[in-house]
Amino acid sequence: MRIFVVLLASALGVAPVLGATVDGRVTASVYAFEGAVTDSTTQDYLRSTGAVRLQISDLGHPGLSITSYSQSTTDLSKQSTDDPSTRFYSLFLRYKDSRGDLVVGRQHVWAGVGSGSIDGLRLDTKRSGVRLTLYGGALVPVDGYETNSLSDAYLWGIRLRTERLAGVRLSLSYADRQRDPIPYRNAGIYSGFTGRFPAIRRQLLGAEASRRFGPHALRGRLDYDLQNEELRRGEVSGRLGLTPTLSVQAGWRQRRPSVFAGSILSVFPSQGYDELSVRANYALSTDLTVSVDAATVIYDDDDTQRLGVSAAIGRHITIGLRRYQGYAGDTAGITGSINYPLTSSLHLRGSLDAASFERFAADDSDDLLTGLAGLTWRPSRTFSVDGQLQGLSNPAYDSDLRMLLRANYRFRR
């Protein structure tokens, strides 16, 4: 990782000499809020966050570039032991030409059954209508900011995609992912075990297919667990465009729980769940669109239901109702949001959510209220400032007022 940080710094230094282009965004924000340490004690925070996105292009070759996206955060009022913390979400060198796309460094991969952030390489190339993606590397640590070694955690895989089979968008993928669990710090209180469990590993094979038929569409997905020799996930869904203003969608999904080989919980018998869902979108007029969705999730010996109704009024206002009931717990809520341009450079943003909820296996309900109101000022196309007040009410806080200030600057040199 350090090599890439040095590379990024060097590229920034030599960019003017090479005639390279530097495209970037810098965002800085300050957020004041009250955090609940326990259910009865709170603590005030004043956190600042900086985010930088950089892309240095044309590094001596039109297809050669470096991309970086990082965040750094600290607490201005009470320093925690982890502050300041900085994380590079992506930092990679990329070479792209007519033959393909090669990316080396920290990057996020989405490739069918394989997904995750890796420190490694990815190759994309297309031949005879078939697109090949090949990737591999060390998984980026979840709880740290350094680099994993390949022996601690890795992800590699392959994906093939084509649309040459009768217009069907077809994807086949394979992924092998492994992460070492945290070793025992002390001997197990029940087992006396010391050391570490074996690596948590999954090897998945996936197939996806989708096809459009004018306004209609059909898709399916299967993920197969090669280690447990079972179907891990199956999905089928379809959409009917009944009229230009009315569409209906229905789907079925089956999924096994996400407990993979190497976790102690993987040795217990467990069942997956099935989900049936429907959704309809109807544009009653150019200024009013309504969406209704319903789903039932069927567990081994229980079930839960979801119901939602939402409406977009013009392009600036949305309102919605949401309801859960059954095994998941009960909740009913109403939401509303506005994003309204007061002038060409001043925007009003806000939302108000109210909900009542009853936890799993609880007998009484609690209320939640969330309100936000803010303004975004864009004096130019390269600079904007956001200010926002947030108010919360929940079982931990009778009232909690928060404030955010954020500045955003875009540049190209």
Add this chain to the structure above:
Amino acid sequence: MRSLIFVVAAVAVSAAAQPPFPHKYHVEEEEIECGDCHESAWTSTMSADDLNPDNVICLDCHDEGDVRLEWPAAEREYDFNHMQHVEQLDLECQTCHQGLDREGWRTTGYLPAMDDCMTCHNGMAAPRDCEACHNTDRSLLQPSSHILDWTDTHGDEVAFDGDASCMPCHTVTDCQECHDGALLVERMALGASGQALFTAQLEGSGNVVDRVHGLNFRFLHGIEARGKSSDCLTCHEIDNGDFCAECHNPAGSAGLRPAWHGVGNWVTIGVGSGGGEHAQLARQDIETCAACHGGTGEDPACLLCHMDRTPGIGNDPRTHDSDFADLIGEGDFHDDDSAMCFTCHTQSTAPDQFCSYCHEAP
């Protein structure tokens, strides 16, 4: 016949609405250059500029009364600097206005589509930020499909259409802001007091409040997780339970033990009892168990009872499915003394009896 009449009528109405101007004739037959008529394009810096030719130019060749001289100017919602593209970058008009020289009538069909712009505005040859061309706030540029509960539904859209339709406006960085657990930086710093924070996102998501989960999500996330409104695993690595255990660690805070643990027939003991409610819950939704008991680095609470204390007798709580032995096959426990199996099947009791589950005694 009726259809033919309809088509003729439609063409007539269309032609009346759009003043006829045969670009093809002027360009091909008369060999007139674009700049001969649209000379203001070379000095125009705003898309709102009316670049239609001045009447006087038409009258160089046409008699007054022979031609229509009033052309309605199109409304523009974005910035475009013709001078920069034509004069400084030396681009040909046809580079963007493809098909212009084949256009029989004056229509908007030869105006460049956004995909044409993105050929160069790819972040390398030219900036790809929305603000580079659009003078409207990015959140107001989003398609109508993004306005409703887009956070929940965009996965389906990508699955139906692939990611090609996302790329004109979004980069992978935009996806990462939510899908890479971008909140992790804050969560790790704040520990168990973690809030659904308003993070310093790059105006990328276009959300009104620029965050993935609501500020009171802490109180609803259990319901949403069991209700499967979205798949937590999409963004959070919960394979081994460590993500949930950051807050739901029973060893770290006994106060987090749910009140419904231990009531009624939570645990039933005895062969054929089925184990009680906890066993049923584990079978139907072991992810909920894993949220607290799946953290690594210590014994899970399950081991309190699920230990193979008297191997071979089979009177300890049932732990595995009946086909478990077939599934694990030649497992690592054969040659690795630190294999996970030995946390329950403790070697100190009777290793030979553990082996006897599958192997007959010699």
